[in-house]
Amino acid sequence: MGKQRVKFVFxxxxxxxxxxxxxxxxxxxxxxxxxxxVGEDVxxxxxxxxxDEPEIKxxxxxxxSTGVRVDPLGGDVIDG
Amino acid sequence: xxxxxxxxxxxxxxxxxxxxxxxxxxxxxxxxVVYDYATISEVVSxxxxxxxxxxxxxxxxxxPAEGDDPVDIMAGFTPLLKARGLGKTLGLNNLxxxxxxxxxxxxxxxxxxxxxxxxALEFGYxxxxxxxxxxxxxxxxxxxxxxxxxxxxxxxxxxxxGKIIGAAIYNPVLVSVDGTYDQVNRLCxxxxxxYPWAFVNINMRPYYAEGSKTLGYEVAEQLGWxxxxxxxxxxxSGAMFTKIWKGLNEMACLGxxxxxxxxxxxxxxxTVHHPAVTTKMHMQQAEGCSPIATAWNSNQSQVxxxxxxxxxxxxxxxxxxxxxxxxxxxERSGGSAYAVPESDIVDGIKLLAExxxxxxxxAGGVTVSGLKNLADSGAIKPDDLTVVYITGNGLKTxxxxxxxxxxxxxxxxxSSFESVFEGAK
Numbered sequence: 001m002g003k004q005r006v007k008f009v010f011x012x013x014x015x016x017x018x019x020x021x022x023x024x025x026x027x028x029x030x031x032x033x034x035x036x037x038v039g040e041d042v043x044x045x046x047x048x049x050x051x052d053e054p055e056i057k058x059x060x061x062x063x064x065s066t067g068v069r070v071d072p073l074g075g076d077v078i079d080g
Numbered sequence: 081x082x083x084x085x086x087x088x089x090x091x092x093x094x095x096x097x098x099x100x101x102x103x104x105x106x107x108x109x110x111x112x113v114v115y116d117y118a119t120i121s122e123v124v125s126x127x128x129x130x131x132x133x134x135x136x137x138x139x140x141x142x143x144p145a146e147g148d149d150p151v152d153i154m155a156g157f158t159p160l161l162k163a164r165g166l167g168k169t170l171g172l173n174n175l176x177x178x179x180x181x182x183x184x185x186x187x188x189x190x191x192x193x194x195x196x197x198x199x200a201l202e203f204g205y206x207x208x209x210x211x212x213x214x215x216x217x218x219x220x221x222x223x224x225x226x227x228x229x230x231x232x233x234x235x236x237x238x239x240x241x242g243k244i245i246g247a248a249i250y251n252p253v254l255v256s257v258d259g260t261y262d263q264v265n266r267l268c269x270x271x272x273x274x275y276p277w278a279f280v281n282i283n284m285r286p287y288y289a290e291g292s293k294t295l296g297y298e299v300a301e302q303l304g305w306x307x308x309x310x311x312x313x314x315x316x317s318g319a320m321f322t323k324i325w326k327g328l329n330e331m332a333c334l335g336x337x338x339x340x341x342x343x344x345x346x347x348x349x350x351t352v353h354h355p356a357v358t359t360k361m362h363m364q365q366a367e368g369c370s371p372i373a374t375a376w377n378s379n380q381s382q383v384x385x386x387x388x389x390x391x392x393x394x395x396x397x398x399x400x401x402x403x404x405x406x407x408x409x410x411e412r413s414g415g416s417a418y419a420v421p422e423s424d425i426v427d428g429i430k431l432l433a434e435x436x437x438x439x440x441x442x443a444g445g446v447t448v449s450g451l452k453n454l455a456d457s458g459a460i461k462p463d464d465l466t467v468v469y470i471t472g473n474g475l476k477t478x479x480x481x482x483x484x485x486x487x488x489x490x491x492x493x494x495s496s497f498e499s500v501f502e503g504a505k
Contacts, residue, residue: 034108046108072269075401079216080394
């Protein structure tokens with residue numbers, strides 16, 4: 001089992017999609033939302049995912065395929 | 081000694097001890113250093129600073145690491161130059177350049193890395209790491225060489241050779257990652273969780289970022305203990321931008337500015353705005369990676385990440401960690417944000433070189449072009465005291481300006497020279 005902290009960003013056309021619910025339904029992943037902000041144009045959620053590492057990897061690939069942006073928790077870690 | 085009370089979450093306010101942490105366990109918000117300003121105010125003064133070394137460590141009482149034996153390659157206390165040539169061109173009579181391109185590894189990153197490396201050794205780390213597209217890699221490798229500890233530097237495999245050499249010469253463990261920007265980003269984030277290393281901009285980030293405050297301190301000191309009317313700053317993650325603002329306000333609150341009595345920091349050290357700090361903060365980003373400027377100019381309270389596609393690689397952070405806080409600084413200071421067209425970046429580099437004799441990298445081209453926009457639009461008035469920050473050296477991005485090499489070609493004779501020279505005139 002492993003845990004991963006990530007940030008999802010939903011652009012306008014995806015704000016109403018229940019992506020996190022579906023992530024928990026389609027994959028053996030427990031989703032634990034810690035902070036979020038949802039506006040009319042964009043929304044973001046920071047959450048912890050709990051599950052087997054390969055399952056989390058597959059789950060995040062699926063989330064990305066929906067058009068939701070998946071990023072490390074604290075913003076980009078690559079620096080100039 | 082470092083005058084720290086601990087770390088505090090910027091979002092929920094939960095407090096943590098001084099440890100290598102960067103994220104709140106409860107809400108996953110970013111952690112910031114909390115200072116014991118009451119004690120600092122008793123020991124720091126204009127005189128104590130002026131007697132310090134000619135590096136960022138002259139401000140050791142205001143930094144989150146022990147300053148008595150820092151990892152120091154003499155970062156900081158870089159020149160503040162009156163910019164007569166550039167000022168004349170832009171119609172600005174009171175323009176200064178903070179030339180941070182002359183730091184030991186040729187960028188402002190030496191400031192933040194010196195603090196992070198010093199703190200990493202305090203915590204007992206034997207390896208210091210980073211993921212970088214250039215300047216940070218050079219600085220981490222250089223500071224580790226100085227400290228005698230191992231550096232592990234991750235770079236994208238398509239990084240320009242000049243930047244790789246600038247880091248490799250210090251003999252770090254250099255790891256070239258063959259993947260997209262997002263893949264490199266994700267890998268390094270995961271490595272930071274798995275390896276007992278001090279990643280300067282991950283688990284060291286609360287301390288690392290504080291090094292940029294010295295860009296504010298130095299400008300105030302070099303101007304004669306006063307703050308400018310405007311500062312013009314390039315921005316990637318937004319951290320440096322917010323820390324310059326914090327530095328200016330700390331100086332005001334501690335009574336370090338001429339004619340400004342000390343005052344309370346209030347309940348939140350990171351959002352304090354002293355009324356004496358009338359500086360307008362102007363952020364410059366390159367159009368190909370301008371998530372903060374886009375949010376500001378479209379009145380969005382959130383920063384939407386982008387995939388970077390810019391000539392200014394050192395500013396190419398698509399998901400800026402401090403973007404939201406940078407927006408608040410722009411608002412509080414009455415400043416602005418501008419996305420400089422990609423086509424103007426090289427023009428900015430050339431303008432600075434031709435008017436001031438300073439060769440900056442692409443980030444500096446963004447900053448100077450942004451300054452020109454502010455002058456042309458009237459946002460900066462001719463007599464306003466203005467400081468533009470040049471944060472990196474042009475020798476690092478020579479490929480961006482290769483087209484300037486256009487010599488007069490002659491035969492080895494006086495007549496050949498004179499005919500070509502006359503024609504060129």
